[in-house]
Amino acid sequence: MLTTSFIKKIPGFIALLLFATVMSGVLMFFSSATLTSEVSDSTGLLFNLLTQSAGNPGFLIAVILLTLVPLTLKLPQKEIIRLIVQFAILLVLSFAAKTALKHITEVPRPYSYELQSLGIVESTAEFYRLSDEDKDSAIDLAKSSVSKWRTSHWQGETNYSFPSGHTLFAAVCVVFWGGFFLNRRQFFPTTMLILWATSVGASRIWLGMHWPTDLLASIAGAGVLYCLVPEWE
Secondary structure (H helix, E strand, C coil): HHCCCCHHHHHHHHHHHHHHHHHHHHHHHHCCCCCCCCHHHHHHHHHHHHHHCCCHHHHHHHHHCCCCCCCHHCHHHHHHHHHHHHHHHHHHHHHHHCCCCCCCHHCCHHHHHHHHHCCCCHHHHHHHCCCHHHHHHHHHHHHCCCHHHHHHHHHHCCCCCCHHHHHHHHHHHHHHHHHHHHHHHHHHHHHHHHHHHHHHHHHHHHHCEEEEEHHHHHHHHHHHHHHHCCCCC
C-alpha cells in the first residue's frame, strides 16, 4: 500500500525537484537585495504582483484557478472530488506547519537588519519586542531611505522569517498540480507553474522578506507534507 502510494506521488516529486533546481540556480545570482536602492514603479509593481499572487488574498485566485483544472478537463466526478480534497489537505497542513515553525524558530526577517543598519532600532531582537503598532512606526521611519514598494510589505508582515509562507504555498501548488500535469504529460503548464513559483520566491528576496534558506526549506517542506496526503481511488 505504501509503495503504491509513493509511486503515485513520483510525478509530483519530480516537479518539485525541478522547481528546487531552478530556484537554487536563481539564488546563486540573486540571494539578497540592496533594500535601500532606488526602485522604479514598473519594477516595484512587478515584484508586488508576483508576491501577492501567492499571498493573502491573492492565493485564493491561484487556488480557484487550479481547482478548476480537473473540471475543465471533464474528469470523472469521483476523481475531481479526490483531487480537491487532497489539495485542501495539503493546504491545511502547509498553513499549520508554516505557523508552527515561525513560532519555534523565530528567525528575524532580512528587513529587520536593515532597520538596525539605518539606526532605527538597536537590534533585531528589539524590533521583535515592539508591539505591532510600534513596529509599523519603526518601519515608517525607514520610508525616507527605502521604497514604498518594499515598506508596504514590511508593515504587512512583521512576524518571523522561517519558513516562507508564500514559497511554501507555491511549492505546494508545484508538487501537487505540477505532478498532476506531468502525470498527464502536459509539460507546458508544468513549466509555467514552476516559473511562477520561482518568480514568487525571487520576489520575497527582492522585498527583503526572506533568506534563501527560508525558500529552500519551504520547498523541502512541501515535499515532506505531500508524503502525508493520503492516496485512494
